[in-house]
Every structure is written in structure tokens, then in C-alpha cells.
Amino acid sequence: MGTEQTTEEKILAAAEEVFLQSGFDGARMQEIANKAEINKAMLHYYFRSKDLLFERIFEEKARYFFPEVNEIFAQENSFEQKIHSFIEKYIHFINQHPYIPIFIITTINRKGQEVFIDKLPLKASLAQNLFTSYFKDFQEGKVAEINPLQLALSVIGMCVFPYLGRPILNHVFKIQGDEFFELMEARIQEVQLYVSKILKVD
Amino acid sequence: MGTEQTTEEKILAAAEEVFLQSGFDGARMQEIANKAEINKAMLHYYFRSKDLLFERIFEEKARYFFPEVNEIFAQENSFEQKIHSFIEKYIHFINQHPYIPIFIITTINRKGQEVFIDKLPLKASLAQNLFTSYFKDFQEGKVAEINPLQLALSVIGMCVFPYLGRPILNHVFKIQGDEFFELMEARIQEVQLYVSKILKVD
């Protein structure tokens, strides 16, 4: 198997692993070098500093926190359908990258580093699309009256919180191995059900 | 005003501030000493090491992440009423301690430090109470059929996520100052409404 990986690729892979697991403050350049099986000086040769290497990794991973949701809201579906699609795609996606949420959340909450928020791929159009889509369906009497911002916060919270509180969840419910991901897989339908009930007109 | 504070109290106050804002890895003993306006050696005189000082702070704050919810579930209310009480009390409480969630979440997700989960005041009875309370009302036909574990995860996620994603929220919706807390205050009713709809029998 062609395990040919350039030095740069080896560094990026190792840096990703270490930064995702330990965050900026907890990460050590030496650990990255060891994991990449290269000399520590190479890290600076290729990326100059810890800050720059971290930025590189963050920018690469930030896209994953809010993956292609724009296309979901660009479709010609009902508001409810759009939320349902989001839930399914989002949980499926994060299941493949379960450490992204805690990495992003800790980074953007790091004091003095609010800079990183600007690096998140947050399009103003997203919130706009959400609101217009909701009000369209609301005026047609297809959804109940709720606050779309609060609903969005709720949906994201319901999807993402389990990944953040995973150690607690594992501990309290003695979850182990793939059981967590099965729980999240089952969660898709459950959260979709909740949203349907929330949006149902009386 | 009697500002008489023992050295130990000054240290604890400063340590709390620094650890909550920076986490264990990002915190510096010197910064704590400066903030407490004492000599760095005093930190070790009173608490021996950074680890022990951190543990002390964590144990003190951990109780705040799951405040007195046991009493809520011990009451003679309906399941729905209990969830409603939880939402109100929880958001009110965290509004007074908005940095607790990110502090707890980052700490328990720190690699090699899963020890801290044991320090969380998680009573097995809590989950137990939740389930029995749900099934009682379910058998009486008072609530719809849902998965109580998934609902619990959802309620906690809806309550706590905004505090974790607050920098994003502030950024996207140009929220500033107390507006965030007003949003959370309004959120109580909204989330309660969602739960009512979720639990409503058809």
C-alpha cells in the first residue's frame, strides 16, 4: 500500500490529531513531531510557528462544523423538510468527525482568541434563508408560530450537545464503543419527530 | 465595606477566575498570584500544586453544572411539570454562572483527565427518577410516546448549548451586553413550549 506521504502531510495529520485532542494550550510541538516521526525543527521549517500551524488546522476543520447547509436551505422544500434534512446530514457528518464540535467550541471560547470566529464559514445568508423560509411557510399556515432563532438554537443544540457531553453520557449510561454512534443514529429520527411536533399547527 | 478576605479566599477567588476563563492548560500560576495580589509561593503553601488547586476549583464548580435537580424530580408533579421546572431553574441558574458550562465541558473532554467525571455530582437516582416519572405518566396516557433518554439529552442540549456557542451567537446576530441574557430569559418559555408540544398526546 502506497504509504508515501510527504513530510508536510505527515505534519498536518499529526498536528490535526494532537490539536483536536488537546486544544492549542494542551498541545505540544514535540508531541506533534513524535507522532509525525520527524524532527521538531521541521515543524517550524514548514509552518514557522505553533500559532500558524494551529491556524492552518483550525481553518481546515472549521468548515466541518457547519458543513454544506446552504444547499439544504437553497432547496425548494418546506421549512420542516429543510430542518429534517439538516438534522440527518448534520448527525451523519459529525458521526464521521466526532471531535470537531469540542475542538471548535473550546477554540472559539478561548480568551483573547475571538479571532477564530471570523475564520468560521458563517454566511449571513444562512440566517436570512432560515427566517424567510420559516415565514413563508408560516404565512401559508403550514407551521405553528414559534421563534425561528430559538428553534435553530434548539435544533443545533439537540444535534451537537451529545458530542460535547459524551464523556458524561458514556459514564452515566455505561455506553461503550460504537453504542454512542448507534444512539446518535437513532437520535436522528427522534429529533426529527420532536421538530415535527413543535412545528405542527394545532 | 469589610473587604477583609483571608489569603486562602483571595487565592480561591483568583484561581476560579483564571481557571474558568482559561482552563487548566491555559491557566498560569503566576497569573493567579497576580490576580490575588499575593506571592506565588503562597499558592503552593496553601494548595501544594496546580493540580490540587484546580481540583479544588473544579469540585466547587461541578455542583453548579447540575444544580439541585434532584428535588425537582422528587416533587409530586407531572413529568411535564418537572421538565418545565428544570428548564426554568437551570437557565436562571446558569445565567448567574455563564462560564460554568464551557469550563465543565472542556475539563471533562481533556484527554487523560477523565478522572474529573467522577467528581461530577451525578446521582444514578437522577436517571432513575426521570425514567420512572416518565413511564408513570405515559401509562396514564398523560404524555406521548418518546424516548426519555433522548428527550433528556435534548432538553439539556437546548438549555446549555447557547452558553457554549455564545461567541458564535454574539457574532452572527450582533448580540451585545445583556441582550444575550435577555435572549436566554425569553428562551425559558420557548423551550417549555417545545417540550409541551413534544409531550402532547395526539
Add this chain to the structure above:
DNA sequence: TTTTGGTTTAACCATTTGGTTAATGCTATG
């Protein structure tokens, strides 16, 4: 073969960091 240019390494460096020590200060008790 020689040279040229990027790549890699070992050794090194300055600073930071958690932690220690020995001396000093201070207060209460005999």
C-alpha cells in the same frame, strides 16, 4: 563529477513555568 538547492537533523538557546527554600515578618501566648 561537481554543484546547486531544497530537506533533514542534532545541538543549542532563551524564556516560561511549576515548584522549592531559606530567611524574614508578624502575632499571640507564656
Add this chain to the structure above:
DNA sequence: CATAGCATTAACCAAATGGTTAAACCAAAA
């Protein structure tokens, strides 16, 4: 007043850490 004992401080220490440097390596071009 003396002194015993805790509180406090300045100075110090060893290890860790991000970063640098100069020499060595190595493949491709001349």
C-alpha cells in the same frame, strides 16, 4: 519581653517548551 509558630516573601531551581542555527544529506541539474 521573649519566643514559638504560622504567614509571607525574594530568590532560586530544574524541567519543559517554542524556536533557531549551522552543518549534513541527498537528489537533480550542469
